Amino acid sequence: MGHLKPALPVALDLTGRLVAVFGGGPVTGRRLRTFLAEGAVVRLVSPWACEEVQDLLAEHPDRASWLQRDYAGAADLDGAWLVHTATGDADVDARIRSDSDERRLWCVDETDALASRASVLTSTRVETPDGTLTVAVHADGDARLAATVRDGIDLALRSGDLDLRRHRPRETGWVALVGGGPGADGLLTTRGHELLASADVVVIDRLAPRGVVSRLPASVRVIDVGKTPGHHPVPQDRINEILVEEAERGHGVVRLKGGDPYVLGRGGEERLACEAHGIPVEVVPGVTSAVAVPAAAGIPLTHRGIAKAFTVVSGHEQIPTLPPGTDHTLVLLMGVSTLRDTTRILIDNGRPGSCPVAIIERGFLPDQRVTLGTLADIADTALFRRVQSPAVVVVGDVVDLAHS
Ligand SMILES: C[S@@+](CC[C@H](N)C(=O)[O-])C[C@H]1O[C@@H](n2cnc3c(N)ncnc32)[C@H](O)[C@@H]1O
Known part of the structure; x- marks a missing residue:
């Protein structure tokens, strides 16, 4: 058990406030992204900057500036509300931290988390219908533990395991x-x-x-x-x-x-x-069942060399206007009761009677059933097997790829 350092979680609104940032490496990159996303004005002091930092500076020319040199003393903290240092040089970071202390500025020193009196908490953000939820975790400097807890809460929120109901009416539903x-x-x-x-x-x-x-x-x-x-x-x-x-x-x-x-x-x-x-x-x-239910039977709606396009229909009206080639896949929703008419119209409009057809009933459910046939015989087979809705009917050469 580590010694618990006093820490008060505080939410800062950084909009329009200057953050003085030192060091141009990936740690700075991560924080810079956060500060800028929160609306802060950022002044970077560093002789160099990694690609991520350079990209972020270029993306926010209105709020991000870069003094391309080493830390030059306490004057570099002028106007800042918050200081962040990750120069990679422990002595420089310690100087920046102590200069900040003298000026009563909160300084996040990423090199020496134990000495640093401020830290950015590991956090996650979830949009709920009642507003944005930010969950931040402080684990006494144990970044791994903090991330594990954050991920657990994040999962519970996103999976719905954490019940967010208020049990009282809102002003606006x-x-x-x-x-x-x-x-x-x-x-x-x-x-x-x-x-x-x-x-x-x-x-x-x-x-x-x-x-x-x-x-x-x-x-x-x-x-x-x-x-x-x-x-x-x-x-x-x-x-x-x-x-x-x-x-x-x-x-x-x-x-x-x-x-x-x-x-x-x-x-x-x-x-x-x-x-x-x-x-x-x-x-x-x-x-959508139009795409997923055929997949449950092993049927891709397009497949290189077999079919390049597909159409989803629910009635007969459009059938005469559709490409008749068996390389154009047809997906019929709500098509069980009208199957005999549909197959007849398809054949009348140029689809060969030998064109493969699959009917997938209750796709993805435990009692899923697949009936295979051709345009010429599928209506009789469906009648014989008492095929029922809900079912997706697939017409085209891709049906040959169905699981056997
Ligand atoms: C009114 S439509 C609704 C389609 C739905 N909005 C979608 O995107 O899947 C209902 C039709 O969807 C198909 N369907 C939906 N779920 C299905 C499933 N699990 N198995 C087979 N067909 C299904 C059937 O063709 C059914 O008649």
Whole structure:
């Protein structure tokens, strides 16, 4: 156990304040980046500067200056609010530190952390719907321990393990349209998890990742507006109203949708409905089933020498306008009930009956099933195997790459 040095964590607003920086190496580079990002004015004194430092100086000509020489005495501290030294020469750093002390300036001496009375804490920053969260860790000079703790907290925040719900209404609610991916918990984005950790209300679809939903704390209200094909328990207008009403009550609302909100998911309508009521909306893209579900069966939508492009469709209308070559991959969403008509129209429009077809039901879920065939026979095979929605249909030569 080391001797604990007194240390008070303090948050400094450096906007427009001068930081005197000494030394031009990579340690300075790291801190310089932070100081400049915080809005500080920086004056570097160093006979040389590494590439990173030079780049940063060039990027901020308005706030960063460079006196290309050695430390010349206490006058170099003039006007500074904070001093940072990492010259690589312990004697020079010690002089700068003691000159700073005499002038009652806080000096971060990176060469001698024990002697230094100020240090920049290891930190991380996470954007939450209720504001930016900065977590800084002080571990009594043990940089490794500090980084480990920081990373642990960072992970807990980003994974949603740290529950940020306030359990009281905010003045302004918010809505996030979060793409939940094709159903497997692991395919929800980190940002999706972050927002779920702050949500009071989660409005879910039939295809939203159920595992994620089942792990939400009991205090979170889950509203299921799930649709099944041909049966819409909650009409879209009502879904829009629910989002608006809940946000207007001051709640944080995550609308957790299957796949990506903007791919055949009516995410655009939901966003516009919220914005029309002045509600802030964040849209978090998701892994769309159009691309991911074929991948779950081993089918890449493009493959060198086999297919260069793909089209995603949900109906028949566009089919006559699509390239008929089997090297152009077609992905059909919501295509199970209309499969027979679709295959007929494709053949009528020039696709060969021998063109390979795959149907992937319940992609990424434990009972995923793949049915293979050709345009000529897939409708009969699907009927025989009682293929059901949700399923993605892939048409094209890439189907031959499916896992056997
Ligand atoms: C209303 S669309 C929504 C698409 C969604 N926004 C997306 O980006 O994946 C629903 C269709 O997506 C497809 N789908 C979504 N998840 C699926 C899964 N896990 N397995 C197979 N198909 C899926 C099916 O074609 C289903 O009929």
